[in-house]
Amino acid sequence: MENKGIRAIWYSWALAFLWLNAFTDIPYIFVALASCCIIIGNIRSRQL
Secondary structure (H helix, E strand, C coil): CCHHHHHHHHHHHHHHHHHHHCCCCCHHHHHHHHHHHHHHHHHHHHHC
């Protein structure tokens, strides 16, 4: 799998968390999870 594919998977998780964020009363948890997914996706794609 290419680097872009791995990054796309992590970004799709981040988008899913941000989408869940719109329907919950505790938004900060999902924003934090989404930002972690984006950071991890960037690190993983650079390591390969």
